[in-house]
Amino acid sequence: MAEHGELGQRKAAVLHTIVEEYVRTGEPVGSETIAERAGLGVSSATIRNEMAALEELGFLSHPHTSAGRIPTDAGYRHYVDTLPARGRLKDVQRRAIASHFAEAILDLEEVLKGSVMLLSRLTQYAGVAVPPGASEEQLVRLELIDMGPTMMVLAVGQHGRVDKQILDRPEHWSTEAFHGAERKLRALQGKTYSSSQAKLLELAATVPSDEHDLLLMVADVLRLATRGEHATHVMVGGVANLADEAQTWRRETLRRLFETLEREQEMLQVLHDVAADDVSVTIGAEHPTTGGWEASIVTAPFRAGDVNLGTIGIVGPTRMDYLSAMASVRAVAERLSEAATELDQ
Numbered sequence: 001m002a003e004h005g006e007l008g009q010r011k012a013a014v015l016h017t018i019v020e021e022y023v024r025t026g027e028p029v030g031s032e033t034i035a036e037r038a039g040l041g042v043s044s045a046t047i048r049n050e051m052a053a054l055e056e057l058g059f060l061s062h063p064h065t066s067a068g069r070i071p072t073d074a075g076y077r078h079y080v081d082t083l084p085a086r087g088r089l090k091d092v093q094r095r096a097i098a099s100h101f102a103e104a105i106l107d108l109e110e111v112l113k114g115s116v117m118l119l120s121r122l123t124q125y126a127g128v129a130v131p132p133g134a135s136e137e138q139l140v141r142l143e144l145i146d147m148g149p150t151m152m153v154l155a156v157g158q159h160g161r162v163d164k165q166i167l168d169r170p171e172h173w174s175t176e177a178f179h180g181a182e183r184k185l186r187a188l189q190g191k192t193y194s195s196s197q198a199k200l201l202e203l204a205a206t207v208p209s210d211e212h213d214l215l216l217m218v219a220d221v222l223r224l225a226t227r228g229e230h231a232t233h234v235m236v237g238g239v240a241n242l243a244d245e246a247q248t249w250r251r252e253t254l255r256r257l258f259e260t261l262e263r264e265q266e267m268l269q270v271l272h273d274v275a276a277d278d279v280s281v282t283i284g285a286e287h288p289t290t291g292g293w294e295a296s297i298v299t300a301p302f303r304a305g306d307v308n309l310g311t312i313g314i315v316g317p318t319r320m321d322y323l324s325a326m327a328s329v330r331a332v333a334e335r336l337s338e339a340a341t342e343l344d345q
Helices: 009-025 031-038 044-057 073-081 091-100 108-123 175-186 193-204 209-227 240-244 251-262 264-274 288-293 322-344
Strands: 126-130 139-147 150-157 162-168 235-237 280-283 295-304 307-317
Touching (some): 009 031, 009 044, 009 073, 031 044, 073 322, 108 126, 126 264, 139 193, 139 209, 150 209, 162 209, 193 209, 251 264, 264 295, 288 295
Antiparallel strands (some): 126 235, 139 150
8 A cells, every 4th residue: 555645746635525525425436526626627537537546545445336436444544634724613613612711611521521522513423532530649638527427528539529428427436536537538638549548548447436437438439539539530521423424334243332432441442552642643543442333532631730630532434534533632632631730720
């Protein structure tokens, strides 16, 4: 197969016109359409020769029932690699992003959930995100709040993560034990979730039983935050958009995609594999899992300062509006990074 840079100007123009027309219509693209759209000033016969050459090079395929061509994964890759580094957002997309981030941000994970749905609306594909893991995040608040017959444990991380749990008050309980536990929790501010849990277990072994029970309650909430159902996971939104693209996929392929989106560990692995320092595009068979879906993933990291916190992006068919998808993912990731950095200060 030819390297990306080896295509001449005319072949590249033909390929890019086919990609854009196929993304727009979903129909194989013929030479007459290219002659109208590409403005090459050559005959349809010349364009057909270029199409045949692109097919032989592996950039196009030829459905048996049509005289037109459609892009292969390699064709999409050539197209994506020659797109501008920073695509322009449409005005409606820019307004939607600005509106989403206009409100004061107190809980980064809640904002991230909304951002997944925002990306899904902007692109009409499924939004995905990996939020920050709690284990090494520093605590800015760790409190035990008396609520009468119950108590609330509240943990707030430096990047806006909030974990809270309401529990029954221990049977053996005293005001003195409560105040003793409060003092020990205040001393843990600035420590990480994982080190605070370990310290609480250590302290619990040295205090009276009523305070011991309170410290264990808090330690268990931190344990669940770092290892339980609230630990690193994948947020998914707008999956119904993929069903709207059902004509793009075979039924079995779509079923495999939905199943993977439901299996967090497998989806986490895919997003880990495709992660990069900037916007990343993975097309079809470039990854074994996305190859099985006949799908593409566009992702970008979000940060607090120079520290990577997580990943956000979209999943959709290889027949994707890549320029719009990349611009949307980049813009949302940059706004998330600004929000996380403000929370970090």
